[in-house]
Structure formats: C-alpha cells, structure tokens
Amino acid sequence: MSIAGRITAQDVAKLAGVSQSAVSRVFTPGASVAPKTAAKVRAAAKTLGYRPNSLARAMITGKSRIIGLVVAYLDNQFYPVAIEKLSHALQAKGYHVLLFMASNDPGEMDRLMDDLLAYQVDGIITASVAISNDVTRRCADAGIPLVMFNRGQPGSGLSSVTSANALGGRKVAEFLLAGGHQRIAHISGWQGASTGRDRARGLIEGLAEAGLAPHAMIDGMFNRDKAAAAARELMDSPDPTDAIFVGNDHMAFAVIDSLRAMGLRVPQDVSVVGYDDVPMAAWGAYDLTTVRQPLVRMVDATVETLLAQIDDPARGAQAVEIDAPLILRGSARLPEEGT
Amino acid sequence: MSIAGRITAQDVAKLAGVSQSAVSRVFTPGASVAPKTAAKVRAAAKTLGYRPNSLARAMITGKSRIIGLVVAYLDNQFYPVAIEKLSHALQAKGYHVLLFMASNDPGEMDRLMDDLLAYQVDGIITASVAISNDVTRRCADAGIPLVMFNRGQPGSGLSSVTSANALGGRKVAEFLLAGGHQRIAHISGWQGASTGRDRARGLIEGLAEAGLAPHAMIDGMFNRDKAAAAARELMDSPDPTDAIFVGNDHMAFAVIDSLRAMGLRVPQDVSVVGYDDVPMAAWGAYDLTTVRQPLVRMVDATVETLLAQIDDPARGAQAVEIDAPLILRGSARLPEEGT
DNA sequence: AGCTTTTGTGCATACGTTTGCAAATCAGCT
DNA sequence: AGCTGATTTGCAAACGTATGCACAAAAGCT
Numbered sequence: 160m161s162i163a164g165r166i167t168a169q170d171v172a173k174l175a176g177v178s179q180s181a182v183s184r185v186f187t188p189g190a191s192v193a194p195k196t197a198a199k200v201r202a203a204a205k206t207l208g209y210r211p212n213s214l215a216r217a218m219i220t221g222k223s224r225i226i227g228l229v230v231a232y233l234d235n236q237f238y239p240v241a242i243e244k245l246s247h248a249l250q251a252k253g254y255h256v257l258l259f260m261a262s263n264d265p266g267e268m269d270r271l272m273d274d275l276l277a278y279q280v281d282g283i284i285t286a287s288v289a290i291s292n293d294v295t296r297r298c299a300d301a302g303i304p305l306v307m308f309n310r311g312q313p314g315s316g317l318s319s320v321t322s323a324n325a326l327g328g329r330k331v332a333e334f335l336l337a338g339g340h341q342r343i344a345h346i347s348g349w350q351g352a353s354t355g356r357d358r359a360r361g362l363i364e365g366l367a368e369a370g371l372a373p374h375a376m377i378d379g380m381f382n383r384d385k386a387a388a389a390a391r392e393l394m395d396s397p398d399p400t401d402a403i404f405v406g407n408d409h410m411a412f413a414v415i416d417s418l419r420a421m422g423l424r425v426p427q428d429v430s431v432v433g434y435d436d437v438p439m440a441a442w443g444a445y446d447l448t449t450v451r452q453p454l455v456r457m458v459d460a461t462v463e464t465l466l467a468q469i470d471d472p473a474r475g476a477q478a479v480e481i482d483a484p485l486i487l488r489g490s491a492r493l494p495e496e497g498t
Numbered sequence: 499m500s501i502a503g504r505i506t507a508q509d510v511a512k513l514a515g516v517s518q519s520a521v522s523r524v525f526t527p528g529a530s531v532a533p534k535t536a537a538k539v540r541a542a543a544k545t546l547g548y549r550p551n552s553l554a555r556a557m558i559t560g561k562s563r564i565i566g567l568v569v570a571y572l573d574n575q576f577y578p579v580a581i582e583k584l585s586h587a588l589q590a591k592g593y594h595v596l597l598f599m600a601s602n603d604p605g606e607m608d609r610l611m612d613d614l615l616a617y618q619v620d621g622i623i624t625a626s627v628a629i630s631n632d633v634t635r636r637c638a639d640a641g642i643p644l645v646m647f648n649r650g651q652p653g654s655g656l657s658s659v660t661s662a663n664a665l666g667g668r669k670v671a672e673f674l675l676a677g678g679h680q681r682i683a684h685i686s687g688w689q690g691a692s693t694g695r696d697r698a699r700g701l702i703e704g705l706a707e708a709g710l711a712p713h714a715m716i717d718g719m720f721n722r723d724k725a726a727a728a729a730r731e732l733m734d735s736p737d738p739t740d741a742i743f744v745g746n747d748h749m750a751f752a753v754i755d756s757l758r759a760m761g762l763r764v765p766q767d768v769s770v771v772g773y774d775d776v777p778m779a780a781w782g783a784y785d786l787t788t789v790r791q792p793l794v795r796m797v798d799a800t801v802e803t804l805l806a807q808i809d810d811p812a813r814g815a816q817a818v819e820i821d822a823p824l825i826l827r828g829s830a831r832l833p834e835e836g837t
Numbered sequence: 838a839g840c841t842t843t844t845g846t847g848c849a850t851a852c853g854t855t856t857g858c859a860a861a862t863c864a865g866c867t
Numbered sequence: 868a869g870c871t872g873a874t875t876t877g878c879a880a881a882c883g884t885a886t887g888c889a890c891a892a893a894a895g896c897t
Binding site: 213223243258259277297417 | 504547549550551552553554556557562564567571572573575577578579581582585586589594595596597598599612613615616617618636639640751752754755756758759777778781782783784
C-alpha cells in the first residue's frame with residue numbers, strides 16, 4: 160500500500176529480501192535470474208505497485224525509447240489519421256511519441272530541435288515540415304535518425320517515405336485524358352515541397368506523352384483559401400477548364416465547394432480529382448475521385464525504416480516510395496466503356 | 499566541434515574553466531551566478547553545442563515537464579484541432595506532450611497508465627476516453643493531476659473541462675421550436691459519456707418547457723455509421739421527423755449525407771443541427787448549423803487547471819463549464835423574422 | 838582599514854536505474 | 868566426498884544533472 164512518493168527498486172528489494180540489482184534484472188528481459196527469486200520480486204512489486212522509472216533507465220542505457228514526432232498542421236485530415244496510425248505502430252514496438260507542433264516558419268524547427276535533443280529522443284519523424292540543412296547536420300552530429308513522412312528532401316541524405324507521387328500524377332493525366340478531357344488544369348500542392356512538385360511533374364509528363372500541356376498551373380500551397388481562389392480564377396476565364404487535378408484532397412474539397420458556389424456541377428461541368436484519399440473523400444457530400452496514399456503501408460515503412468536506423472546507426476538513409484492507386488468515385492467523368 | 503557522443507555539463511565546465519555546478523546554475527533560471535562566468539559558460543556551451551539533458555534534470559528535480567495526452571480517436575476533426583491547440587499551449591508553458599492513443603477498451607487505459615507512470619509525467623490530459631476508478635486511484639496515489647477534456651465524470655473527484663452541454667442542448671431545443679418544428683428527434687452522442695448525456699438532457703428539458711417531448715431518441719454512439727442508420731430509420735418511419743439534433747458534428751455530416759442519399763433536402767425537408775462547430779461545419783458542402791464549443795477557451799482552461807494542480811497538489815479538482823453559442827448556418831430552417 | 842553583509846563558487850551527494858565483475862551457490866559428475 | 872562448470876547474486880560504479888552546505892570573494896558601511 161503506497162501512501163505517497165515514488166516506489167523504487169530499493170523498496171521492492173527490501174520487501175522481497177533481495178538486492179536492488181536482482182529487482183532490476185527481473186524487469187530486464189534478457190537478464191539472468193532464478194525463477195524462484197523472480198517470483199518473489201514480482202509479488203513484492205505487485206503489492207507495492209512498482210514500475211521501473213523509464214527516465215532513470217534511459218539515462219543509464221542511453222536509449223529513451225522516445226520518438227519525436229513533428230507535425231505542422233492538423234487540419235488536413237491526412238495527418239491526424241497518420242499520427243494515429245504512427246502512434247499505434249510505435250506503441251506496439253515499445254516506443255513512445257513525444258509530439259511537437261511546428262509552424263512552417265523555418266526558425267521554428269530549429270527551436271524544436273533543441274527540445275528534441277534535450278529529451279534524448281531515439282529518433283525523429285517529421286510530417287510535412289521543412290528541414291533546414293542546419294537541422295540535418297545537428298541530427299547527424301547527435302547521431303539521431305530522422306525519417307520524413309510524406310515528403311522528401313532530394314540530396315539531403317535523409318530517409319523519407321512517400322507515395323509514388325510522380326507516378327500518381329501520371330495516372331491522373333491518363334485517366335482524365337481517357338475521359339475525354341481537353342483542358343486539364345492543375346491546382347498544385349506547394350511547390351516548395353517535393354510532394355507538391357512530384358505530383359505536378361507527373362501530371363505534366365503524362366500529358367506530354369499525349370502531346371498536351373496543362374491548361375493552367377496554379378500553386379495552391381496546400382491551402383484551402385488559395386485553392387478556392389484558384390478554382391474561381393480558372394472558371395471565370397474566357398476559356399474555362401474542363402478538369403482540375405488538385406494537389407491534395409484537403410484543397411480539392413475547397414475547390415468543389417467553390418465550384419458549386421459558382422453554380423457549376425461536378426463532374427458534369429468540370430471534373431475534379433484529388434490526392435490522398437482521406438476518409439472524408441468517400442463521404443457523400445464530395446464523393447471524390449482521388450489517388451490513394453496507402454497510409455498503413457506508408458506508416459509501416461516509416462517505423463521500419465526508423466527503427467532499422469536506430470538499431471544500426473551505420474545504415475544509410477533510404478527513400479521509400481509506395482505505389483498509389485487511383486480510386487474512382489463520382490467527382491470526375493469516367494472514360495467510355497470499352498476504351 | 500562535437501565528433502560524437504553526448505556533450506555533458508562536465509565538458510562545458512572544463513572548457514569554460516569552471517565547475518560543473520556553475521554550468522548547471524547558468525541553465526537554471528533562478529540560480530545565483532555572476533554575469534561574467536555566465537558569459538564564459540554560455541560561450542563554451544555554444545561552441546560545444548551543449549543543451550542540458552532533460553531526462554537527468556527530471557530525475558533530480560522530480561519534475562519531467564512532460565504531460566501525458568491520451569486520445570481515443572482522431573477521425574472526428576474536433577480532436578486533432580484540440581490536440582494542436584493543446585500542444586501549442588503546453589509548449590508555450592515549457593511543457594511537452596507525450597501522446598498516447600487509446601482504444602475505448604477499458605483495459606487499454608489501465609495499460610497506458612503503466613507507461614504514463616513509468617515516464618514520470620507531471621500531469622495527464624484525457625480527451626474523450628473513459629476512466630476507470632482504478633485509474634483514478636492510481637493517479638491519486640502517484641499524486642499525478644488529471645484533467646478530462648470534453649468529458650466529465652461526475653462524482654469521480656476528477657477535474658474536467660467541457661462546454662455547457664446541457665445548456666447547449668436547451669438552446670437547440672428553443673431554436674428549433676422557434677423555427678416551427680413539431681417533431682424534433684435526437685441522434686444522441688454516446689449515452690455512456692457525460693457529454694452525450696448532458697446534450698440529450700438539455701434538449702429534453704428545453705422541449706419539456708414547451709410541453710413537448712422528443713419525437714425520437716436514438717443513441718448514435720458518436721459513430722458515423724450508427725448515425726446514418728438512425729437517420730434512415732427516422733425518415734423511413736410513417737411519421738418522419740422534421741428536425742434532427744445530432745450529438746456532434748462528426749455524426750451530423752453522416753446524417754446529412756444519408757438524408758441526401760434518400761433524396762431529401764436539408765433544410766427544406768428536414769433541419770439538421772450539430773454540436774462542436776468543427777472547421778468543416780463551415781464548409782460549403784454542409785453549411786451546418788451547430789453549437790460551437792469554444793476550443794481556445796476550453797484549451798486554455800484545461801492547461802490552466804492542470805498546471806494549477808501541478809503547482810499546488812493540495813488544490814482540489816474543479817469542473818469547468820464554458821458557454822457554447824449556437825451558430826446559425828444553412829442546415830436548419832430559421833425562425834420567422836420578428837418573433 | 839576593519840568590520841559586516843551580500844554574492845558567487847566548488848565540493849560532494851542524491852536521483853533510480855543498468856551492468857561488469859567477482860563471489861557464492863547449485864547441480865552434475867566420477 | 869570432491870571437483871568442475873554453469874548459474875545466480877550482490878557490490879559498486881556509472882549516467883548527467885540539481886542543490887545544500889561551507890567557504891571564498893566582493894561589496895557596503897562607518
């Protein structure tokens with residue numbers, strides 16, 4: 160019965176009539192301890208309600224079993240769901256998640272790095288946040304593996320996990336062309352991010368193979384308001400588009416809202432295709448045709464890559480790309496049968 | 499230039515020509531240290547890239563400056579946004595967030611408690627997750643403050659921050675009555691949660707004052723599928739309702755999707771009112787009339803309550819309720835002018 | 838200058854663990 | 868019984884910091 164104050168391994172040792180080391184060994188998986196004493200210790204621990212202090216353990220072993228997770232925005236549904244899955248996956252591996260919110264202010268990440276290092280995290284996952292070279296260097300210096308989730312940084316020597324964004328853009332191009340669209344515009348993801356650039360490039364390449372070019376390209380910055388404005392601009396023009404590929408679902412919803420507010424029908428007047436396949440894309444109000452980022456596989460690849468790098472610091476960075484299938488729904492006109 | 503390995507206060511001390519204690523004092527806000535030596539130490543720290551080890555600091559002070567944040571689901575947009583704000587608010591106060599995902603399996607929370615205690619968190623915030631008496635007791639034993647966000651546990655002696663849910667339900671009742679609705683149904687939040695019960699009770703009381711009773715009550719369990727099924731059931735009946743108050747926005751969206759799929763128009767055929775006012779409620783596709791939970795004020799109250807309890811463990815629990823205004827949009831028929 | 842009061846510093850201990858090492862116990866043999 | 872080898876155990880030293888205590892240095896005063 161613990162009145163107050165922390166219960167330590169000493170207390171348990173005293174009650175069980177063994178040394179403190181013995182207690183430690185009982186709670187250390189690989190250690191050598193006789194079944195009989197283990198039983199005594201476990202009994203004592205249970206009555207006192209003892210749990211080893213993870214912080215003290217981290218000090219001595221040099222492994223905190225904490226992963227720093229840095230996220231910029233949570234209003235795009237893709238990220239909450241990703242966090243949920245990442246967190247579950249890491250919990251299952253015995254790691255814990257220290258959550259950091261970063262604005263996209265570049266200085267912000269540097270400040271967060273201080274906290275991350277101070278808490279001796281074993282590894283870092285960043286989701287949709289820009290990494291300066293300084294941050295990269297400090298991670299390398301401290302020997303802390305970092306994996307970028309859903310964003311790459313070519314030439315940075317950092318691991319990343321993304322979907323096959325360029326290929327995804329290509330698939331959209333082919334699909335829209337097959338559907339008979341002539342004037343295909345792109346409201347892109349932020350061109351400062353690999354994710355945004357690659358999707359745009361894929362679309363352009365896909366159209367080029369048919370001898371076409373995008374009817375228009377506008378940087379939507381992954382921002383709803385920007386995307387909505389872009390949609391209005393595209394349709395107000397004397398030569399409006401007949402299909403819009405939007406850089407992610409989050410913007411695509413804003414685009415559809417905006418089109419409907421203009422009295423246009425989707426997909427009769429204009430087709431819309433998104434990217435991500437967040438749960439909301441399947442909801443009746445949008446029924447969005449989109450490219451699915453296979454979240455579970457991306458999450459699995461992320462923790463696998465990160466843990467591999469933690470276990471073997473000599474292992475180099477790797478950039479994983481996961482195939483992203485096109486999901487057909489009602490927001491884009493379908494190709495004719497038998498094409 | 500750090501080649502590898504952690505830089506400790508010892509290293510800095512050596513370089514600066516002072517004792518390790520001096521270095522510690524420079525990084526401890528209230529401590530007594532001469533400006534001159536502070537400067538020397540800071541310089542040495544900067545060239546070595548030194549940051550105090552938070553884990554070691556936590557060991558000695560007994561304060562980890564870590565808050566455990568336990569969340570059940572992230573698919574309801576209310577919670578991601580809440581997490582974002584909570585995290586920012588805590589970061590601003592020098593705390594950090596250890597994130598735990600809990601299923602609503604009651605045993606799950608007990609297991610998480612082990613981890614929370616092992617990491618010596620200074621406090622716990624739970625968002626929409628059930629707390630067993632056992633968990634309550636263990637927190638009390640360990641002297642760890644806990645505040646429940648967006649859920650209360652009457653008689654548990656636990657702090658909580660919610661909106662004024664019952665009053666909110668009342669407001670909806672009055673508003674729908676004023677709008678001339680006769681058959682008002684409720685697809686409630688989970689009746690196992692105070693939040694769901696209080697909103698339902700408010701509606702019932704509000705209708706009772708006008709001598710009415712709900713036309714129907716169905717427990718939607720905060721679940722989209724359940725809510726959609728409930729909506730179909732309500733409208734398929736020989737005596738369909740003319741207004742549905744839904745226990746939260748997340749379910750309300752499913753209800754609207756479901757109604758539209760039946761060929762019904764919102765609000766011409768049936769009015770829908772939600773609860774939360776998540777960002778999505780303002781989007782064109784739903785334009786949902788709803789009760790706004792003032793997120794910023796709830797978050798502020800939560801961290802204020804928690805930190806007050808951390809600073810003064812003797813302070814008792816308190817249940818904060820924050821007024822929740824009704825936000826009028828297009829999903830519910832408005833009362834006549836001049837009523 | 839001599840005294841007292843304030844301020845700054847170093848020494849040493851403590852926080853709660855893990856783990857190498859050596860001593861001690863135990864089991865398995867002849 | 869005596870020896871060998873394997874297993875279990877306790878001792879003590881770490882990990883990197885904060886902090887009480889004693890003392891040194893500086894500052895304030897008449």
